Amino acid sequence: MTGTEAPMNPSKTDEESAQADVAMLLRYGIGARGPRRSALFGDGAVGAAVTLDRLGVQPRSVAFLGRTVRSGGTGYTARLPELLPEPTASDLVRGWLDAAASVAQPVEGDEVVARWLEAVAELIGLRRTARERAAR
Numbered sequence: 187m188t189g190t191e192a193p194m195n196p197s198k199t200d201e202e203s204a205q206a207d208v209a210m211l212l213r214y215g216i217g218a219r220g221p222r223r224s225a226l227f228g229d230g231a232v233g234a235a236v237t238l239d240r241l242g243v244q245p246r247s248v249a250f251l252g253r254t255v256r257s258g259g260t261g262y263t264a265r266l267p268e269l270l271p272e273p274t275a276s277d278l279v280r281g282w283l284d285a286a287a288s289v290a291q292p293v294e295g296d297e298v299v300a301r302w303l304e305a306v307a308e309l310i311g312l313r314r315t316a317r318e319r320a321a322r
């Protein structure tokens with residue numbers, strides 16, 4: 187960008203992004219390369235980030251879940267008693283991880299889930315940074 191371009195208009199609002207069926211996108215995007223994987227890391231990650239950000243979840247908490255998935259697997263992580271500090275967010279993420287665990291093959295599928303969680307964490311962080319800058 188040269189600085190003279192008009193700002194990009196998002197094709198979806200936060201409200202529309204939050205309506206994404208993240209569990210479905212995980213089920214269909216983990217094992218499939220191509221457009222389904224792109225949808226998972228695009229619409230799915232943005233929708234998850236919007237939803238978790240609205241619930242006050244810290245990016246580092248989601249990144250930690252990614253590391254836990256990478257270390258112990260998706261199914262193991264889904265069974266942990268307290269995924270996130272906030273119970274509502276924990277229940278939501280547990281549903282996503284259960285959906286992912288139903289299709290994630292050990293190691294390869296778990297790596298996709300871990301990378302997706304890391305992407306969600308980065309998006310939450312970007313949203314917070316943008317809000318802070320806009321408030322100045």
